[in-house]
Amino acid sequence: MSEHMDVKIDWDRCMGSGNCVFWAPGTFDLSEDGHAVVTDVGATDEDRLRIAAEGCPVGAISLWRDGREVALNEKEE
């Protein structure tokens, strides 16, 4: 599981698409103001957290382990 991981959401980027909630409903939820929030990191295994983070259309989700950011397969130009 992924209890040792940390998930951060950049609220300046998040536009409330809900993709992360679709991929990892136990870990993400949408707040009333339309931002994604992290409810329980340990509810989703790491592979699925990755899919959720990589699937964010605006790259607002970052994964961290032991204080270091986990590299994602994002399209970087």
Ligand code: SF4
């Ligand atoms: S997928 Fe990204 S933009 Fe969409 S709600 Fe989640 S964090 Fe926000």
